[in-house]
Each structure stands twice: as structure tokens, then as C-alpha cells.
Amino acid sequence: MSHHIVEAQNLHYTYPDGTLGLKDVSFRITHGESVAMVGANGAGKSTLLLHLNGYFTPTQGILRIGDYPLTKRNLKAVRRSVGMVFQDPDDQLFMPTVFDDVAFGPLNLGLPPEEVEERVMQALERVGIPHLKSRPPYKLSGGEKRSVAIASVLSMSPDILVMDEPTSDLDPRARRRLIELLKTFKHTKIIATHDLDMAVDVCQRTIVIYQGRVTADGPTLKLLQDETLIERSGLEKPLRMQSCPVCEASDKKVKKPVT
């Protein structure tokens, strides 16, 4: 099962205009791991994600998806095994109906129609939206769009799921549902996010990126409790790890008359 491995060795990337994207990024993500990529805006998360599907080729260093280094020649195979969920579902859902959208990938893989239909329905059921199959995507709610976007990737049975800000733009309940859904996936997951509470729920491991470098890589709970690291990387502790200011204030009020 070694084809679920993602390994970066000393990745460097500089944008054509000279802006530094990534600097000396190395990590190894093994089969079934669930990893959060956290970092401030512009830290290089999206740049890194775009390397994982071969959209950007590193200026230096090697990226291995599975056993082979990523090259132009095996790009197709890599894109087949790396399922990418974009931040804005409107970018990902371009077909006239939900069904066609989820079928887009499998049809491009050249699967026979019966199998395509089976895969589409499986993917839609996996994310709990088989009833939306003949609706046009632009008429769905934000949460539904996100589910369709995930289904459109699941239908290709990828080994590795890469997600960019999956919980952005969702209302609290839709966000909670998504977190529960993500927890049930057995794929190798790489999730770029600012939602550190979600990272705590879904990812055992966290990679912190700051100004194009990996500044920390380790168990989520341990890293996110490290206040100096969090501070230095332009982040904030997950809400649930902060003491609640509202409760503290009301506690004080209650306690004052007693003392």
C-alpha cells in the first residue's frame, strides 16, 4: 500500500515574479495519516497543495507521490490518485447537474457507463446527498456544494485526499457535519486550514508553515498547545484550548460579592 505515501524532499519554489513560495520544505506522510497544514495567510499552504497535484513543479527538490517522483510523464496517474477539493466549490462544479459533475472524473478515466453510474451513486451516498443528483450545482447551498465537491473527487476513488480550507464558508452545523464526514474517511488526508479546532478533531498530525518554511511537524495536540510556536507562526490557539473569557468574566462577577 505504499502508493498512498506523499514525500517532499527539500522543496523549493519561487514564483515567476521572484516571490518566494516555498523554501526547503520536507515531510513524509504515510498511508492513512491525516495531516493538517496550518499557517497564516500567504504562508505557502496553497502553493504547497498545488505542488501535490503537479500544477506547480518545484524549482528544486523532489516530491514523491507513491513510489515515484512527480514528473510530467506520470502526472496523469498522480492526479488520479490525488483527489483535490478546492476552496471555492464553484470552481470545481462546472457541469450542468450534480450527477454530471460527479461523473466527470470517472468518465475521463474511461470507465464504462454502468460503472460510472455506480460510482457516482456510491459517492453521493457516501456524503449523504443522493437526492440532489439532478439539481444544477449553482442552485445549491454552500454546505451542499461542498458535499458535491467532495463527492466529485471521491467518485474517482483517490488514495490521497487533499483539501483546501474545507470548512470555510460553512455554517456551524454544516461545518460539524463535514467534520464528522471527514473523520469517517480512511484515505490519506492532507488538509490546509485555518480552522484549528477542525484540525484537532480530524488530524492527528499537524505541519506548521510560516513564510514558506516548515516550522513544526508533529502531533496536533502537542503543537497547538505550544504557545510560542503558535504565536511565532501568526496563528492563535484553537478556541477550545483557550480559557473562555465570557465564563471568566461572569465567574468574577459572581465571586465578587462573596469576597
Place this chain on the structure above:
Amino acid sequence: MDTGNRCLPYYLLTMAKIDTHFFDIGYLDNLSYQQTPIHQLDPRAKLLTTLVFITTVVSFGKYEILALLPFFIYLAVLCGLGNLPPAYLLKKILLVSPFALLIGIFNPLMDRDILISLAGIGISGGWVSFVSILLRIFLTVGAALILIAVTGFNAVCMALERLGTPKVFVIQLMFLYRYIFVLVDEAYRTVRARSLRSFGGGGAGVKTYGPLVGHLLLRTMDRAQRIHLSMCCRGFDGQVRIMTPLRIRPVEICFILGWSALFILMRFYNLPLMAGTVITEFFR
């Protein structure tokens, strides 16, 4: 503060108008989800019939009015069987009629030869051809709208593709239709943001219009790039494959041949004129 309050509802009103027009397109989509016998016909049959209809209507001479009238039967029948609201379609046709007016408006001025005289009043050829243009616009635009309302835009695109239209054009059309909603939404938000900060003053003028449109274009190009990327991620190789099966049954063949035969008949025989002659003969 006062000016702000006065201009705000106005801008929001105009914006709401643009918005509702586009939601109306969505309504056309909703109509196409119905399950009437007309909706269930193969899109290709409806597309071909509409093309024959439009070609015959357009092929009449420029002073023809009477012979065009029987063609309304096609619109009436499809509206009836397809369960379409005529008032809505009428409104949509009126929406595009200014273009027709613009095309025909100079005819009465240029062409002043008296063509017919009715009860002593001479009617110039310009007016006749003007009315003829209006009728034709009504018929052709009506037929096109009905085609979309009973077929759905994407099915029309699929039919075009199956009938041999180059895939590039068909995909362009489909994407245009898919993203017009997103683009309108984006434009709507940008314009609203501008009007909320311009307080009825110069900010809303032509000066900021340029950058606004330019900005929209840049955003659109960005989005196009992201969409292309997401397509590539799912194995896009220049071919868009769609699974919906299409099949031509005897019903479709009857539909195409029946209507086409009628259109051609109405093209070469002026039915209202014949009916009129028969009636006047009868009374003589």
C-alpha cells in the same frame, strides 16, 4: 447622510432589477424540468424542428405579413402541450423587442412608396416591412425561448453536439450558461459595494466603471484558471463526456417530419389568403 439615504434605495432597486432578470433565466430552467410529452421528446428533434421553423419564417419576402400568421400555431401548440405560461414568454419576447424596433424603425422613413391602401389611407411599404420584421422577431424569438423552456439549455447544447457542431463551441456555450450566474452574482456584489460608498456622487459615474469592469475581467480570468485546474485534476483531456443517453424514436421522427411538412406547406401556400378567397367566393 441625507443624500446617502436617498440614493441607497434607488441603487438597490436597480440592482434588484438586474438580479431578477437573471433569476428569470433560472425560471426558464425550472420550466424545462417538467415531464410533459413535449419535454420527453429527444432534444435533437425539437432543435431540428425549431431550425426548420426559423428558416422558413425568415425566408419570406420583406412585405409578407399575412402568410406569417399561420406560423403562430406552432408556438400555441407547443405552449399548450408543454405547459408553458404564455404571459411569461410574452414578457421575455418584449424584453428583446427593442433590438427589433431598432432594426426596423427606419423602414417607414426610407421606403415611402404606397403599397396598399386601406379605406382610402395609403400604407407605405416601409410600414408593411416594419410590421413584418416585428412578426418575424416575435415568431423566431418565441420559438427559441420555447425550445429552451421545453428542452433545457444544456440538453440543447448536447443536441447541437450530437448533430455535429464542433465541441469547442458547445463547451463554450455550456460554460457560459453555467458561469453567467456566478459572474452576475460577482458583478452584483461589486456594483453594490461601489454604490454603497459613492453616496450618489461621482463615485458611481463612468470614471469608476472602467476599473470595475477591468477588475471583473481579471477575476473572471483567475476563476477560469482555477476551473481549468480543477478539470485537469479530474483527468480532463479536452473532451467533455456526458452520459445522458439520447435516442430517436418513431415519435421524434413524426414530430420533425409532421411540423416540417406543415411549415413548408405554409411557406409555399398562403393559407390565410386562400381561406379569404374561398370565403369571398362563397359570398359572391
